[in-house]
Amino acid sequence: MLLKRKDTFTRDFKQRHPLRFHMSAILVATGLSGVLASKLFLFLHIDSLVLRYPLAVLIAYLIFFLCVKLWLWHVTPRRVADSRWTDWVDVPTSSPGGGEFPWLHGGGGDFSGAGASASFDVDASIVSETPLTTVSESSSGIVDGVGEVVGEAAGALGEEAGVVGIVVLAALAAVVATVLGSAVYMIAEAPIILSEAAFEGILAASLVSKVRIIDDEDWIGSIVKTTWKPFMATFAVALIAAFILHMYFPEATKLSEVL
Secondary structure (H helix, E strand, O other): OHHHHHHHHHHHHHHHOOHHHHHHHHHHHHHHHHHHHHHHHHHOOOOOHHHHHHHHHHHHHHHHHHHHHHHHHHHOOOOOOOHHHHHHHOOOOEOOOOOEOHHHOOOOOOOOOOOOOOOOOHHHHHHHHOOHHHHHHHHHHHHHHHHHHHHHHHHHHHHHOHHHHHHHHHHHHHHHHHHHHHHHHHHHOHHHHHHHHHHHHHHHHHHHOOOOOOOHHHHHHHHHHHHHHHHHHHHHHHHHHHHHHHHHOOOOOOHHHHO
16 A cells, blocks of 8 residues: 555656756755865865775765755655645554544645556656666767767877876776766656655655654665665776876876876
8 A cells, every 4th residue: 555655656746846957956066065075185185086086975975865855855845744745655644542633734735636546657657757768878978978089089198198198088087977977877867766765755754753854764775775876886986097096196186187
């Protein structure tokens, strides 16, 4: 029963909010926080690229969760047990003794076309919301574009800087391709990622308290499950690229010095 209500909730939640736009804003804030973290570490005399860049990625990931938390507070009704939400999470509206919980009777309208009897196909929704072909083509297009730039630049550098220039340029291109590819994936999957987190957060808030309190364990687990792969890929590539830059330019403390 709860699974059916979850399916209906996520479907209508996707229709109600521009989730890809929301994810784009969250990712912009995440990326800027990573840059600022790197600048802060440099100000604190953490000069090693091998240490600073991976730490900046970890800080950015933590800021990503903070942004999602703020987003959840934004989309969660002030009275979390508003009838339009508790209909989907199956929260009881009366106490064991027969009295009603007054905080469960908020105003507000209903989702259009929603209801406990609505049928919903999870697989079909996922395919329609985030076509895998589109995501694959977008990611491969980014990689191909970066690859062409690397090929042209490597040919020019081959005569002057030799292998060092080619390796460094390839490392930087890999970082750019990974970051852009991860961003495309996150934005494409935003309707699933954010609607799942919203359901977990609103469900927990409805069951726990009559005010806007969101249980971290529920929505954090949902976010980790759907985002750890792109962020781990970004972390690994940043670490490898920083190691390569440090190996060839041990005195460099900033990317501008390497270039």
